[in-house]
Amino acid sequence: MSLSIQPSFHALADPTRRGIIAILAGGEARLGEIAGNFDMSRPAIAKHLRVLKEGGLIEVETRGRERIHRLRPGGLKPVTDWIAHYSRFWDEKLDQLKQAVEADEGEAP
Amino acid sequence: MSLSIQPSFHALADPTRRGIIAILAGGEARLGEIAGNFDMSRPAIAKHLRVLKEGGLIEVETRGRERIHRLRPGGLKPVTDWIAHYSRFWDEKLDQLKQAVEADEGEAP
DNA sequence: TTGACATGAAACCAATAAGTTTCCTATTAA
DNA sequence: TTAATAGGAAACTTATTGGTTTCATGTCAA
Numbered sequence: 001m002s003l004s005i006q007p008s009f010h011a012l013a014d015p016t017r018r019g020i021i022a023i024l025a026g027g028e029a030r031l032g033e034i035a036g037n038f039d040m041s042r043p044a045i046a047k048h049l050r051v052l053k054e055g056g057l058i059e060v061e062t063r064g065r066e067r068i069h070r071l072r073p074g075g076l077k078p079v080t081d082w083i084a085h086y087s088r089f090w091d092e093k094l095d096q097l098k099q100a101v102e103a104d105e106g107e108a109p
Numbered sequence: 110m111s112l113s114i115q116p117s118f119h120a121l122a123d124p125t126r127r128g129i130i131a132i133l134a135g136g137e138a139r140l141g142e143i144a145g146n147f148d149m150s151r152p153a154i155a156k157h158l159r160v161l162k163e164g165g166l167i168e169v170e171t172r173g174r175e176r177i178h179r180l181r182p183g184g185l186k187p188v189t190d191w192i193a194h195y196s197r198f199w200d201e202k203l204d205q206l207k208q209a210v211e212a213d214e215g216e217a218p
Numbered sequence: 219t220t221g222a223c224a225t226g227a228a229a230c231c232a233a234t235a236a237g238t239t240t241c242c243t244a245t246t247a248a
Numbered sequence: 249t250t251a252a253t254a255g256g257a258a259a260c261t262t263a264t265t266g267g268t269t270t271c272a273t274g275t276c277a278a
Contacts, residue, residue: 006124013122015115018191025198031255044237046256065245065254071199080192082127083185089134090180141224153267155226174224174275
């Protein structure tokens, strides 16, 4: 079940990588532009970008000597699918509790 | 922004921990019951359960000498909030593309 | 009340991950 | 065509993580 979700979750588990996502949410960017936002070497950011790519979260386009990175449309789907599947079980009891409370409110004191 | 989402994403990034979640989706369980489903020592599972707890994904109830674990209602909220925020940017271009295609289909050949 | 059960805790080990520095290659522009 | 720019790759270091084994503690049941 959900065989290849590991790369997605792994990619999202690092704060620097989520920071990169926040940047790319503002539009595509080259490696150097991205790295300029962090107190970290360029190679380190390059590694993070590779992890994000392997997680299917971003796509990369080589343009001359530059590499343009952007959020990959649909890249979140494995994660949202996983969430959608399990959130049912998660909030089942919460829903039951809500219903019980509402039913109780309708009754006499 | 989203200051304490790290423990949630970190907890979800391990396949064994997601396996534990899958088990707990079937109902609450003691440590021993959970560990019985994995080819792994009990202390290892206990550590994973601690990480899941710190991520707010499960809750634990001590009952005599047993400890009952279950999915914590609302535990996924930080993650779903994060997803909801960024999925907008993610699929923005996808949506634009869709609209462009649809508009194009409506035009003359 | 004693033995078995359920778990916690500590010490330790090995693999992985995140970061660095250094050097190399390819492209662009003067 | 040469210098500057953009990035890739490799080697290395250190911290974290995921796992183990061993021992201690508290609770239940015979």
